[in-house]
Amino acid sequence: MIEFTMPSLGADMESGTFVEWLVKPGDAVRRGQVVCVIETQKGAVEVEIWDEGVVERLVARPGxxxxxxxxMAVxxxxxEPAGRADKPSPPAAERTPRASRPAKPQGGPPTTPAMPAAGRPRISPAARRRAVELGIDPATLVPSQPGAPLQLADVERAAAHPVAASTTRVAPSTSAxxxxxxxxxxxxxxxxxSNRDxxxxxxxxxxRLDAALDWLEAHNATRPLAERALLAALQLRAVAxxxxDVPALNxxxxxxxxxxxxxxxIAVATSLRGGGLVTPALRDVDQLSLPDLSGRLRDLLTRARGGQLRSSELSDATITVTNLGELGMESVFGVIYPPQVALVGFGRVVERPWVADGALVVARTVHASLAADHRATDGAVGARFLTRLAExxxxxxxxWKPES
Amino acid sequence: METGKLNPGALRKILFDCIASVAPEADFEALRTDRPWREELEIDSFDFQNILIAVSKRLGIEVPESDYRKLATLDTFVRYLAERMGAAG
Known part of the structure; x- marks a missing residue:
């Protein structure tokens, strides 16, 4: 038997409120599958499972x-033979110290249905989100195909014909x-x-950013809007x-x-409209092609701002990058998220007088900063990192070398 | 997608709708249209990209990156859209 437990999404997290199951007894689950939603101080979080198996019993109930x-489940x-009471064992990559990071969904509709409904129907994540947006309790809906999970279309149909589908408004459990x-x-x-420890x-x-910005513009010139890379993608790649080269900061x-x-x-510090901050992590930045990295960044930022992050994205970053330059600041010196040991900050792109080959030119520049933990490294290491980053x-x- | 001739007032309304889809709290009454609007509304480059995607869906105009500097104020943004619509029609 494997126990699936309430995850820790930060050293300061003590508890979470269970919202809903996305699986039911008898379902086979695979590693990395999102199986439930919980509500924490960091907002609503989709929780992944890191074991393979079949759901025997759901213990946690909404609310x-x-x-x-x-x-939460067994x-x-x-x-495995029955009868063994294993603790859930996440993969090695997951068995790391937990960073503590504040987060919250964008100030919007409530993500927590107020009341548990016995025998909740199966529902697709997209349909669930739409239902929450519309304030519809999925338990009141009937799938169009008997036995199939509720689909987005079912929710939309219910929203269009509220009486026929006998929807009920769900009151928010917590005020904004x-x-x-x-x-x-x-x-x-x-x-x-962080400040204490x-x-x-x-x-x-x-x-100087002229070459990078020209390179980016050339890359984007032939691409439709949604596929254009942001400068942030290049910055994240350079950090990775x-x-x-300097793993002592990672x-x-x-x-x-x-x-x-x-x-x-890399945790990407993302401010939320209406206040607050989330720092979801992006994996494999050093492995992905630019189009792939751009797509992943777009997906992550979209979900971060929609309050739809996953537990693994909130629990295992190795460094944080913040980009306050987007708000017009020339430089930013950050506060490290424990237990990470470094934070990289980028300021606004600024035109400055610049000396190149003995001549004065106008250059587009950016200020890059590093805040690092002196217990882990000394300034010489930090300097080596920033030098490599600038290069x-x-x-x-x-x-992106041709081979990668 | 919008078709036919659009006057500047209609274009402005469409642009505001597109911005509001990303920044629903934006108060256009209080916003100076001859001032940089992105900083005022805290629109980062990701938000900006989403606004341009919304604009392209409504008007069929894909703004190339080299033209981004022409969109610094809401006035110049509307003027830019009007020119592009004129050129297209």
């Missing part, structure tokens, strides 16, 4: 407030104000811990490559020692 580690392992307050508290807890040191450098500081991460997972961004042709 239950459960401490971290509480059993699975029968595919190849309460939600905002909870998020403020989560940010306060994480940042206080982490002796930060700060480095900064201004680098520089981290491969990982976590835990119990008095630095633990280097096996791969690069990658100033020579955009080095960001």
């Amino acid at each position: 239950d407030e459960l401490p971290v580690g509480a059993v 699975l029968r392992g595919a190849a 104000e309460a939600r905002k307050q909870a998020m403020r508290e989560a940010i306060a807890a994480a940042m206080s811990r 982490i002796p930060h040191y700060y480095l900064g450098t201004t680098l 490559l520089a981290l491969r 990982g976590w500081y835990s119990e008095g020692a630095f633990l280097q991460a096996p791969d690069v997972r 990658y961004l100033e020579q955009p042709e080095t960001l």
